[in-house]
Amino acid sequence: MAGNRQLSMDLLLVVGFVLITNIFILVPVLSDSFLRTYLGIILVLFLPGYALTVALFPAKKDLDGIERTAISFGLSISIAPLLGLGLNYSSWGIREIPLLTEFSIFTLLICAVAHYRRGLLPETEVFGVSFKRCYLSMKARVFEKPESKTDKVIAFILALSILASMGSLVYIIGNSKEGEHFTEFYILGNNSTIGDYPTEFVPGEKGTVIVGVINHEYRPMDYTIDVRLENRLLLESKKQISLEHNMSWEKPVTFTPPLEGKNMKLEFLLFNESEKTTPYRNLHLWINVTEEA
Template identity: 35%
Template structure:
């Protein structure tokens, strides 16, 4: 205990005397950054509740604290002295204090509203910077805004007389709660307190379970093909359709895993000489061109760049990318898997010259 006290005294006085609400703001900001950037913790559901609290409340509260360092108590009472010179409780009248602060309820309401306005504005500014709207720039910018406004709020509160500073009466709340729970006025109050505690525990447990063990949605995989445009971005457009036998074109195959489990995938590339007869596609001949394997976790995406080199000469030949989770059957066709994508190509003979 003494060691902990000594370490606490090593901190600067400004940190040790930081108001409880501002210290909580900095603590939540630090926890959110750990939950987002720490290698192991960022994969846990902890980042969801912390991220929601951070985005929807923390920046706005810090901004309000910087704008209104004063306490915002409501009307105060002043005693009126009666004709006998005694103070009369019945003669008390309400007087309005001249403080310019706001009370706790107003701070909470404005904190939500301003957070919803501040975070998009920060994102709008980042959109015109080289960093863009990405997780890391957003986290750094919102965290920096919160820390700066919290520091301003702390300085402005210290400049006020102690009785005019805003403070969170958490000690009074704890004392009142302890007295209400441990020292009830009647047996009915005891029963109600027990039911209230059980309800809170049940609500917290249900919320925790919903966050930690989210319901599984639809399970599926996906396969698709992409190309690279002039800016280096991957797009689902501009596919090569004209080939010369013996020459290849670069193409990218993509695979998405939404199976809620780790899956070993195999992508088989085949070419087919087909003909449409009575609205049905008849395969006259097919050959396997290539095969790729990848192991993906849930919600993981894999892009694989490869050279496509058809060998069958003819028009309207079909190239198929067949995606097989877990095992590859002997029959390689569209009917043997529900995940496939195709491309129609024309392949010409090479020029003899």
Template identity: 40%
Template sequence: MHPSGRDSPVLHILYISFLQTRVFSDLIVILLWLIGAIACIYVPVINETPVRVLMALPLVLFIPGYALIAALFPTNEDLDLIERIALSFGLSIAVVPLIGLGLNYTPWGIRLDPVVISVSLFTIVMVLIAQACRAMTRPDKRYRFPAEEIMAAIREEFFPKEGNRTDKILSIILLISIITAIGTTIFVIVFPKEGEKFTEFYILGEKRMAADYPDRLFIGEEYPMYIGVGNHEYRNVTYTIEVHQMTMENDESGNISYITRMNMTDRLSVIVPHNETVIMPYNLSAADIGYNRIEFLLFNETVPDNSVWGMERINQSYRDLHLWVKVLE
């Protein structure tokens, strides 16, 4: 039923936007690409292929900005196609970091799931607003993506009807060169050259900050903290984390330190996929009085046997961190 004048203005806008007016083709393409990109990120088989990168890059670099431009400029008199495309890239590069900045101050943080959900919700909201704004615009003023005109211009540019045989051959060579250049660019993006291989290993205080580390430990009490491992080894790695409590003393000259006691109090194993970071909560507790150093050792798949002890074990670890503490009763 057509909404009457007594109906809510919101219902009237919804009726015109989504019941009386068809969804515009470029907005449909945006939504379909968004769905395809999310599927490539989360579907188990596809997310391990280069298709994931190919689909996800426009989701970060182009689609949010295009949806925002479509919502802000619904008429064909505001911007031409080139300006829309250029602004779509620029606004996407601005919007996505701002979304990440906002997530940084939430409990979810800057992780894959919150970023994907936030960018997707932003894009969907902008597409709905763009559909409503265009539907409320006069039909002769609405922006319409000129797909047919673009295809006709490409055919006329590369395959003119009045052109001679030489021109057509040169046009074909130029078209093949453009396709090759685009394919090479996509290949470089999808299969980037491996950079330096390394692993991040760090400990955080109770507030997930690089501060407020415990320096006085009382026996029987637990001190919450966090252990972080970031994998940049270009492969999935199973890491082993050992926590040792030790006593270190100096010789009479004060120039040489040596270990007099060393006790392993915990051993953790964690699988970290490539280019991902795992931050684990950990409760630190004191084993006995007299210890003055907590040593965190990270082993990269190869763990020495228990006969390796002291500085030799520390030297064989892949990464090591420590806290100077005082253990009290």
């Protein structure tokens, strides 16, 4: 029974890699480490595909080690855009933490499916990772005479392609350049979703929105957030924040419209440390403040 069998060593390693990657990305002390990038790439480009390969082919006879490795890379490359597309149409958007959460949950769920499917097989038929066996299998495939010359050529090209892909990936990481310098600035309405913003008020009524800032400037930044109604500053809503690179700030901002009127422009302005008079980013809502909201 699946429930009575311990998690296999390879699936334990996958789960361990997922947890370690989350720690290195989420813990501020570790998030600046170079390991953060490498672990993130493994999480995206190998682990989901490997877990799915184990779930689809739990028996030893299904595939050998080299084929499993190649299929794991291929499936991961196919899975990544699908998961990203799903986030793109969600309220979270394609951002670091939602991506990390999605890839982690997907990989762990598929690991559970793989463990269950392995549990349905006799233990002697279950595929397991043995470094010695993998080495001997690769040696036999490359250096010993296979069943045909075609099999030998295919095995050699497959192994060479995997090594070339991994080498290229390491080179790109090691020689990566800084991307575009920018800051994300957004507002969310009720239930932390895009839309459903407070727009109808009676005099003296308070409104609240969630304001978020994410620093992608590749250096620490100081920001100031102003809220203005018809160009009138609402001091109660003024915020000053400091963020390291790739860090985010998301908090509720409460304001009380001091004017009455219809179709008034409520602005949320983000200033950076180098420009105090011209907004670096700006957002706005159109609100009504009347006796009968």
